[in-house]
Amino acid sequence: MGEMWAQTGSVIASVMFVAAIFQQYLPRQLRYPVERYTRKLVSFVYPYIQITFDEFTNDFRKQSEIYSTIQSYLSVKCSTRAKRLKAHDVKDSKSLVLGMDDNEEVTDEFQGVKLFWGLRKQPVNQTSFSLNPQADEKKHYRLTFHKRHRDIITRSYLDHVLKEGKAISVSNRQRKLYINNPAQNWHSYRGTKWSHVVFEHPATFETLAMDPKMKEEIISDLIKFSKGKTYYEKIGKAWKRGYLLYGPPGTGKTTMIAAMSNLMDYDVYDLELTTVKDNTELRKLLIDTPSKSIIVIEDIDCSLDLTGQRKKEKDEEDKEENKDPFRKMREDQEKTPSKVTLSGLLNFIDGIWSACGGERLIVFTTNYVEKLDPALIRRGRMDKHIELSYCCFEAFKVLAMNYLDLDSHELFETIARLLGETSMTPADVAENLMPKSVIQDAESCLKSLIEALEAAKEEARVKAEEEAKSKAEEEAKLKIEKEEKEKDQSAKVEEKCNGT
Template sequence: MASLLKEQPSMSTLLAAYASLSAMAMLIRTILNEMIPKPVQKYIKSKLSDLISNYLSSNFTFIIEERWQAVYNETFRAIEVYLPTRIGPSTDKLLLGSNDHNNPTAPPKRNIPSDCKIIDEFEGITLEWTLHVRESDKYYIPDKKCYHLTCKKRVREMVEQRYFPHIVKMAQTILSKREKLNIYTYNQDRCRWESAVFKHPARFETLAMEPELKQFIMEDLDSFAARKDFFKNVGRAWKRGYLLFGPPGTGKSSLVAAIANYMSYNVYDLQFQSVRNDADLRRILISTTNRSILLIEDIDCSTKISQDHAKVKDDREKEGEDGKLGRTSPVDSGATLSGLLNFIDGLWSSCGNERIIIFTTNHKEKLDPALLRPGRMDVHIPMGYCTPAGFRKLATTYLGIKDDKLFGSIDDLIKNIEVTPAEVAQQLMVRSDDPKAALQCFTEFLNMKKVKVGEDVIQKEEPKDENEKDDGKQSRKHDESESGSIYLT
């Protein structure tokens, strides 16, 4: 035993050997760093890491990022819809909140916070989900989000081929049965859409419109929703465009809300004037989801900016040449009409399916002709002044009556006076607790409006001859006939 102890190396010998090996390792490392290029080093390290993980780990991880190349990842969106339904007792934390201002006492919605683990079961296989969020250093660049799905390597193929399609189908089912809709507005500073609960009471049953017009719109919407294969076969994007035109107060916004409720589509309300440029517009539009409505109100104001854009740019360049403060910035140059039309029926129109695009305007005659060409806006719907049928619908809605002895005189007045459905609704709401008094007050309102219209006519210059009178009558007849027409392009 004593001889064996004597043969063992001393502590100083061991330290000296360790120091020699460390120096040798550092020397070899320095030589390799100098001789082997960095890309080759990274390649070797990655291969070694993969080799070690293959032998030591039996798990595999799928990574699903929020964006896929130039557009939003539809798989990511399906997971966002599906995963909150899989929250269970094993979930360690939750994100709760509510954006329903109409019902503040309702239970808050569930969502998945960063680094929260969700366990899901599929065909006897246990799957683990985790949301990862990488915060951006710049406020105008959105945070990067991605989901990690961890499973056993042996079931990787089955998860990819059967589990992910299962998630997409479940997400579609959930969206088709959703009871609450959202309305989105684009936050330019944070570069993302922000939502609020959309609970507008407008329905086709309550709209003060001609029954034939309402029936036409509903049938057109039903036909659009059921013709996915048709659009594919004819080589067109699965979209439908509506142009609503008419004076203010004729129910354009109410019709948009009725369409959203009828189709169960979310609404993306885009303020076109605030878009920086065409690239920004394209990014905003392709970030909208399927089964949604893109709404651009007062498009005549937006297109005016587009038409004047080239002139403003030339003026700025001329000011720069003259030595004045003429600066052109691509950030505030504004989006153009061509950029919008490219999304409607150009090459970028294929980015998304089952979408409805609605433009509203008070002055159709001010629109650029390019917007009115066939294929741009499929249906042109005039929103005119209130008609006797529209009045009766409003009387039923606000007063709860379907007939009265005053209806005949009111019908005669409405046929000869331009009164909007908004004006009628406002008058009926004042005395809605007493239908008789409300109808009497409304009749007085129409008579006063008729007197005022007569006074305005007298103040106008009389036509010089009978020919001008006839021309004026023909023009008015033409306007009246056009206001009741539906244009299909």
């Protein structure tokens, strides 16, 4: 058997040598038929099939996604099987990725079939001088397998490689925070609809200051959504879910979004509506948003004229314009060119275009939920409404553990009573708990919070008294005006009677 393979190898080498000679000296018109029959002869004695995966596409030498996926898949195989490794600083990866060195080979096995992966590098014919040596090289992965396993490889194995490679890429990648670019920049060289930075917000649901029952409810809802692909297909709905976060400023709406991202391992797409040209551009942004993402529109009531209260008092406008004749001109110049409408935004959320892609969360935040158009926040668009209100005692205990490493203290009882008697946001509570110097201890921070709560309570009391006094004065004024009006009417009636 060894002698037979040696003879076969010798024949193949001889054939390749003769083919090279013919290619060098034969006329061009004879090269094609010679190469054709040479390949047939080689395929007859060589029972292996090869598939190559180039590193770059023809789109401005953009790296192929398939090549990157294979690189991620082979990184696991190479770390245990390859003898020569190379560390790659892969874009968006948390750490270095180990891969095979140039011209190295590793084996893989799938359903009892043995395969060979190799990384090949060859120079590229350049017509001009290049200062970048890597630009003059062309790399590709080469998969080699026996021809009797063609069906298994093409129908099952390649899908397996891409699926596993994508899973490894997702587990290794860094989360990103995206912002949409103005539409006029999309047509520039290699212009993109979204720009991004690495998203490293440390917030988690464990550190989030809110009611524990509500927290568990939200976590359960998010996990159920992430596992609900089959369920959404069954009920005939797009795999997406809307969240409306509302409450006073400083109650943790933005922190909640960061905690969602860290729990789900989703990228965040911060959509700035004022830079979107029109409804068509809005749809294009949606299409360019991949799965496993959170689309966020913060302060939706302030983004555009999308609220239910769209009309202004014309008399007030006329008065202001008469005072300042250049006011309208300045406002026209400052007005956003965006033509996004409420109808366009509604279609963006749950229209037919929202089904392009899956596993997406859409999150709106607002400080004034009563200002929003009811059609915008109805169930089915914003499926879950989450009110983030003032700090309760349970939320305070989370903050005390985060900032002071305290789970109990004799002053907790006083703080619990004051939190029930006054309103203070978690942001204000956290600011008072944060040590202002290295020598300030936990008890001093708690006393500082108690003082702030008592001051807020007194301020609320004074404000309530002033409002009550103002209301009483207004009622008294209206009563006097009413009495005077009735007195005048009586006098007019009496005067009319006397005249008659």
